Each structure stands twice: as structure tokens, then as C-alpha cells.
Amino acid sequence: MLSEYENWLRTVAKKSDGTNYSDRTISKYTSSIVVMKKEFNIDFCHYNNYENLFEMRLDLFSNPSFVEKDTRGNRMYSRAVELFISFVFENEFINIQDDINKIQDDKSLSYDEKNSYIETVCNLRNPQFQNNFRRELVNEFNCKCALCDINDKRLLIASHIVPYSECVNKADMYKAYNGLLLCIGHDALFDKHLISFDKIGNICIKTDLDPLLYSFLNINTDMKLEKKFLNLERQECLEKHMKKFER
Numbered sequence: 001m002l003s004e005y006e007n008w009l010r011t012v013a014k015k016s017d018g019t020n021y022s023d024r025t026i027s028k029y030t031s032s033i034v035v036m037k038k039e040f041n042i043d044f045c046h047y048n049n050y051e052n053l054f055e056m057r058l059d060l061f062s063n064p065s066f067v068e069k070d071t072r073g074n075r076m077y078s079r080a081v082e083l084f085i086s087f088v089f090e091n092e093f094i095n096i097q098d099d100i101n102k103i104q105d106d107k108s109l110s111y112d113e114k115n116s117y118i119e120t121v122c123n124l125r126n127p128q129f130q131n132n133f134r135r136e137l138v139n140e141f142n143c144k145c146a147l148c149d150i151n152d153k154r155l156l157i158a159s160h161i162v163p164y165s166e167c168v169n170k171a172d173m174y175k176a177y178n179g180l181l182l183c184i185g186h187d188a189l190f191d192k193h194l195i196s197f198d199k200i201g202n203i204c205i206k207t208d209l210d211p212l213l214y215s216f217l218n219i220n221t222d223m224k225l226e227k228k229f230l231n232l233e234r235q236e237c238l239e240k241h242m243k244k245f246e247r
């Protein structure tokens with residue numbers, strides 16, 4: 001398993017800027033896994049599905065001695081775990097790649113239809129990823145729409161910023177930074193690129209949307225995302241969303 005992980009780091013994994021990891025970094029991450037196995041008694045080879053890994057990650061990341069070690073190591077250990085999870089995820093994901101390719105190649109489908117079918121396939125086949133994605137967003141956004149005061153869980157959607165079909169690393173599909181927690185109405189507007197957000201979180205509303213509809217849709221030009229939600233990775237995702245919005 002470890003050599004497969006190393007091989008995956010070398011040939012598949014990409015840094016957020018799209019480049020490959022250096023040999024030095026790869027050996028750092030691989031040896032981190034070995035160290036964690038020894039010091040925290042975690043046998044990574046036993047974790048062959050995402051759900052188990054996620055539980056392990058929760059336990060590990062809340063262990064004070066791990067946190068201390070990770071801080072001293074400049075987050076090398078947690079990064080190695082995150083990448084290991086991505087590695088397991090991608091292995092599981094390969095099983096649905098054929099279905100996704102078929103949808104991508106279907107010329108009778110529009111861009112929005114393709115995204116929605118791909119999302120459905122991913123969620124049906126790997127419900128635990130979507131559940132986890134939603135759980136993390138509900139926590140981060142304190143169970144409230146990022147734009148309004150709707151806080152009823154039944155009306156809140158874990159909304160993807162960059163759609164599944166366009167995530168460079170498949171594991172990014174379910175990272176919380178690629179999501180916003182929105183109520184049903186705001187999710188629909190965001191999903192259809194009728195609204196988007198600039199770098200500092202200000203709402204941008206499609207110019208051809210009739211301002212008379214704003215109050216029905218519960219939008220106004222003063223709306224913005226709170227600064228605390230704008231981490232670097234989420235900003236990058238929002239930038240991609242903005243490019244589609246501007247088209």
C-alpha cells in the first residue's frame with residue numbers, strides 16, 4: 001500500500017498550482033506515514049475505504065500529541081494524511097470513471113445537464129463523500145445560509161463551487177473549500193451562475209437579471225460572503241466560478 005501511495009504521489013497527485021511534487025516532498029510524505037504508524041499505532045494499510053479513513057482522521061487530528069508534532073513539522077503530517085485520503089479516494093473513484101466519461105461524451109446533453117448527471121452518479125455511488133462534504137460545510141457555516149438567515153437544515157444545500165466534472169484532482173470534489181452552504185433559493189442562483197462572488201466576497205449579479213426580481217429572489221447588491229469563509233483555496237474555486245459567470 002505504501003509503495004502504491006508513493007507511486008500515486010509521483011504520477012497522479014498534483015500541487016494546487018498543477019505541478020508535480022518533488023522527490024524530496026514525496027519521500028517526506030511517505031516517511032510521515034511510516035512515522036505515524038509507529039508513533040500513533042495507525043496501520044494505514046487497513047484503511048481501504050474513505051469512511052474508515054475519515055473516522056481515523058477525526059481521532060488523529062484531535063489527538064494533542066499529534067497536533068503538537070504536526071505543528072512542529074510545519075503541518076507535514078496532516079498534509080500526508082490528507083493526501084493519503086485523496087489517494088484512497090481516487091482508487092475508489094476509478095470505479096465510476098467510465099460512467100462519468102460516458103456522460104461527458106454525450107453530445108445531446110447541455111453543460112448544466114452533464115454536471116447534474118455527473119453529480120448524481122458521484123453521490124449515488126459514493127454517498128459517504130457527499131455526506132461528509134455536507135457535514136463539514138454545516139459545521140463551518142454554523143448551519144446557516146452564507147447569504148441569508150435561513151438556518152433550517154432541510155432548506156440548506158452543500159453547494160459545489162467548481163462542479164465535479166471540472167475538478168483537476170478528483171479528491172477536490174469533496175473538499176469543504178470547494179463548497180458553500182446555501183439555502184435552496186441561493187443555491188439555485190449560484191448553481192446557474194446568475195450570481196457569483198468577487199475576490200473579497202462581494203456578490204455579483206448577472207446584469208440581464210431583472211432587478212424587479214431581486215426582492216422575490218432575496219438578493220441585493222450589498223450581499224457578501226463573510227471574510228472568515230474566504231480562505232485561499234475557496235477563493236481559487238470562486239475565481240473559477242466567476243470565470244463561468246462572466247461568460
Ligand SMILES: [Zn+2]
Nearest residue numbers: 145148183186
Ligand atoms: Zn439563503
